[in-house]
Amino acid sequence: MxxxxxxxxxxxxxxxxxxxxxxxxxxxxxxxxxxxxxxxxxxxxxxxxxxxxxxxxxxxxxxxxxxxxxxxxxxxxxAEQVRLEQRLTFARDLHDFVAHHVTGMVVQAQGAQIVAEARPELTVPALDQIERAGAEALRALRHMVSGLRTEITAAPAVGAEGIRSLVEAFTLPGGGGARLIEEGPVDRLPPAAGAVLHRVAMEALTNVRKHAPDSEQVIMDLRARAGMVELDIVSGPPTPGEETPAHRGYGLTGLEERVVAEGGVFRTGRDSTGHWRVSARIPLESAWEAGL
Missing domain, CATH: 1.20.58 (Methane Monooxygenase Hydroxylase; Chain G, domain 1)
Structure with missing residues (x-):
C-alpha cells in the first residue's frame, strides 16, 4: 500500500x-x-x-x-490578458498625457513669438510655462513607458484632483485660462468614473488649445449628484473648419468609447450660444449612491 x-x-x-x-x-x-x-x-x-x-x-x-x-x-x-490590456491602456494614454502637454508647449511658444516684440516682459513667464509643460510631458512619458515595461507603477492623479491640476496649469496664448465649478461630493467619485472624466477634461483642454486658442475662458462644470456625475466643458467657438461634429479626431472617438463603456453618454458640439461644449454623463454605482 x-x-x-x-x-x-x-x-x-x-x-x-x-x-x-x-x-x-x-x-x-x-x-x-x-x-x-x-x-x-x-x-x-x-x-x-x-x-x-x-x-x-x-x-x-x-x-x-x-x-x-x-x-x-x-x-x-x-493574468497575462490583464497585463496586456493594462499595457494597451498605457499606450492609449500616451495620447492623453503627452499630447496635452506638447500641444500646450507649441501654443505657448507661438504666443511668446507674437508678444516678444510688443511686450518682451511676457516672454520670460511664457518660457517658464513651456519649461514646466515640457518637464511634465517628460514625466508623463516616463510613467507610460515604465508602465509598459513593469507591472507596478505609480498612477497619476485622476478624478477631481487631476481635473483641478489641469485647470490650474491651463493657459491660452491670449492670456485666457480655465475655471472649475464643483457641485456635490466630487472627491468621492468611483475610481473608474473619475479616471474617465479626467481623460475627458484633458482631451477637451487640449482641443481648446489647438482649435479655439482665442477663447477668453474655459468653463468646466463638474457635478456629482445622486446616481450620476456630469462634466461640461464650454469654450469659445472653434476656428472654422478645425473641429466640427462631422470631423472628430481619434481622441474624441476614444473618449466616447470609454464613456459609453461606463454606461454613460458623451456629446460634443456647439450649444445654443455658439460656444463649443463637451459633455459627459456617467451613472454611478448603487453603493456610491447610498453614500451621498
Whole structure:
C-alpha cells in the first residue's frame, strides 16, 4: 500500500507540474504501475479487487491533478490578458498625457513669438510655462513607458484632483485660462468614473488649445449628484473648419468609447450660444449612491 500511495503522489505531482508532453507519457506509465502493482506478485481474488480500487484511486487522482493544472493555466492566461490590456491602456494614454502637454508647449511658444516684440516682459513667464509643460510631458512619458515595461507603477492623479491640476496649469496664448465649478461630493467619485472624466477634461483642454486658442475662458462644470456625475466643458467657438461634429479626431472617438463603456453618454458640439461644449454623463454605482 505504501508503494501504491507513493506512486499516486508522484502521479499527481507529475500531472500538476510536469511539462505537457513528458507528463503525458509519465502519467500513462504511473497509472499502469499503480493498477498492476496489486497483481504483480500473484493474481488472486483479493489482488484483483485491490487493483480495481487502485484504478478508481488513480482516476480520482488524475482528475484532481488535471483540474488543478487547468485552473492554474486559466489563472496565468487571465493574468497575462490583464497585463496586456493594462499595457494597451498605457499606450492609449500616451495620447492623453503627452499630447496635452506638447500641444500646450507649441501654443505657448507661438504666443511668446507674437508678444516678444510688443511686450518682451511676457516672454520670460511664457518660457517658464513651456519649461514646466515640457518637464511634465517628460514625466508623463516616463510613467507610460515604465508602465509598459513593469507591472507596478505609480498612477497619476485622476478624478477631481487631476481635473483641478489641469485647470490650474491651463493657459491660452491670449492670456485666457480655465475655471472649475464643483457641485456635490466630487472627491468621492468611483475610481473608474473619475479616471474617465479626467481623460475627458484633458482631451477637451487640449482641443481648446489647438482649435479655439482665442477663447477668453474655459468653463468646466463638474457635478456629482445622486446616481450620476456630469462634466461640461464650454469654450469659445472653434476656428472654422478645425473641429466640427462631422470631423472628430481619434481622441474624441476614444473618449466616447470609454464613456459609453461606463454606461454613460458623451456629446460634443456647439450649444445654443455658439460656444463649443463637451459633455459627459456617467451613472454611478448603487453603493456610491447610498453614500451621498
Amino acid at each position: 505504501f508503494e501504491i500511495a507513493a506512486l499516486i503522489v508522484v502521479l499527481v505531482i507529475t500531472v500538476r507540474y510536469g511539462a505537457a508532453w513528458l507528463a503525458v507519457g509519465a502519467a500513462l506509465l504511473l497509472c499502469l504501475a499503480v493498477v498492476m502493482r496489486p497483481v504483480a506478485v500473484r493474481v488472486t481474488e483479493i489482488s484483483l479487487i485491490l487493483a480495481l480500487f487502485c484504478t478508481l484511486a488513480v482516476c480520482a487522482a488524475l482528475i484532481c491533478a488535471l483540474v488543478a493544472r487547468l485552473a492554474a493555466l486559466d489563472r496565468r492566461r487571465h
